[in-house]
Amino acid sequence: GQEFQFGPCRVEGVVLQELWEAFRAMKDIVQAKDNITSVRLLRKEVLQNVSDTESCYLIRALLKFYLNTVFKNSLDKAADSRIRKSFSTLANNFFVIASKLQPSQEKEMFSTSESARRRFLLFQRAFQQLDIQAAQTKAFGEVDILLTWMEKFYQ
Amino acid sequence: DGVTVLPAPQNLSVQSTNMKHLLTWSPVTVPGEIIYYFVEYQGEYESLYMSHIWIPSSWCSPTEGPECDITDDITATVPYKLRVRATLGSQTSAWSTLQHPFNRNSTTLTPPVMEVTKDGFHLVIKLEDLGPQFEFLVAYWRREPGAKEHVKVVRSRGIPVHLETMEPGAAYCVKVQTFVKAIRRHSPFSQAECVKVQGETLPL
Numbered sequence: 001g002q003e004f005q006f007g008p009c010r011v012e013g014v015v016l017q018e019l020w021e022a023f024r025a026m027k028d029i030v031q032a033k034d035n036i037t038s039v040r041l042l043r044k045e046v047l048q049n050v051s052d053t054e055s056c057y058l059i060r061a062l063l064k065f066y067l068n069t070v071f072k073n074s075l076d077k078a079a080d081s082r083i084r085k086s087f088s089t090l091a092n093n094f095f096v097i098a099s100k101l102q103p104s105q106e107k108e109m110f111s112t113s114e115s116a117r118r119r120f121l122l123f124q125r126a127f128q129q130l131d132i133q134a135a136q137t138k139a140f141g142e143v144d145i146l147l148t149w150m151e152k153f154y155q
Numbered sequence: 156d157g158v159t160v161l162p163a164p165q166n167l168s169v170q171s172t173n174m175k176h177l178l179t180w181s182p183v184t185v186p187g188e189i190i191y192y193f194v195e196y197q198g199e200y201e202s203l204y205m206s207h208i209w210i211p212s213s214w215c216s217p218t219e220g221p222e223c224d225i226t227d228d229i230t231a232t233v234p235y236k237l238r239v240r241a242t243l244g245s246q247t248s249a250w251s252t253l254q255h256p257f258n259r260n261s262t263t264l265t266p267p268v269m270e271v272t273k274d275g276f277h278l279v280i281k282l283e284d285l286g287p288q289f290e291f292l293v294a295y296w297r298r299e300p301g302a303k304e305h306v307k308v309v310r311s312r313g314i315p316v317h318l319e320t321m322e323p324g325a326a327y328c329v330k331v332q333t334f335v336k337a338i339r340r341h342s343p344f345s346q347a348e349c350v351k352v353q354g355e356t357l358p359l
Binding site for chain 2: 002012013014015017018022067068071072081084085088089091092093094095096
């Protein structure tokens with residue numbers, strides 16, 4: 001069966017196809033609300049050329065941010081039941097993945113984790129430069145960028 | 156909120172087999188009246204981060220029967236809280252919540268139905284379509300002492316799959332089990348079925 005392999009971090013029991021189906025069901029609605037087309041939060045410097053060992057640190061930071069900051073207030077505003085259902089699928093599967101990621105805390109990995117942290121900070125600073133609601137809407141709409149990147153580690 | 160007069164539905168439970176999940180409850184009855192029910196769910200994320208949020212079930216908000224197919228609502232391998240309430244016009248009952256949250260990894264997996272046939276000298280198997288969550292692990296062997304068991308993973312559903320080119324006069328046996336990626340579990344193996352190139356399917 002397929003699973004995620006973010007460097008040393010292995011995550012089973014999540015079907016990527018279910019995440020894609022959930023996002024596609026709400027993509028048009030969510031992305032139509034994003035009026036700031038000149039800004040991209042998950043830009044190339046955040047996700048490009050990420051080493052395998054770095055990927056576990058980065059995906060964990062990104063998923064926790066989505067769970068704690070992006071998703072947390074989005075559902076309140078999601079009156080449309082299609083969005084609520086898709087949102088629930090994404091949030092609960094992100095929750096499963098994040099809870100299974102155990103990146104190494106050993107000293108030798110410090111430079112790798114630091115590199116991942118710098119990438120995450122690029123994303124977070126870009127998020128914080130926007131009005132919170134606009135930032136949540138944009139980040140929500142960029143889940144397809146995140147899923148596309150995660151797909152590289154799904155085997 | 157309407158005046159709560161109706162009794163809340165009781166005896167909520169979930170029956171889950173092969174990743175099909177059915178929520179049932181005891182019906183609320185008012186002579187001569189049709190009662191409608193509303194089903195809502197909450198995944199682990201919602202219950203931890205936003206416990207005031209409940210999501211209407213895809214097919215049962217509302218529904219008439221005392222049951223609800225929640226398969227399309229359960230889309231992660233986490234515990235889900237489920238609740239039901241009854242309505243009659245403007246009257247609504249209190250919510251009844253499933254006593255123990257439901258997790259799809261508790262589903263019962265049954266051995267799959269298979270059809271073993273011969274197409275000339277070709278050993279062919281056809282498997283039931285259980286949906287995209289399922290893969291099939293097919294084991295087959297030539298029925299003779301010390302024969303090696305071959306294994307093939309089949310992801311296609313409901314279409315014949317060629318397993319082996321058989322030798323005249325030899326008998327071949329097949330058994331199969333399912334594998335569900337989302338919960339990382341196998342079903343038990345089916346009964347083995349054997350065929351002989353010139354003969355009919357032989358029971359074991």
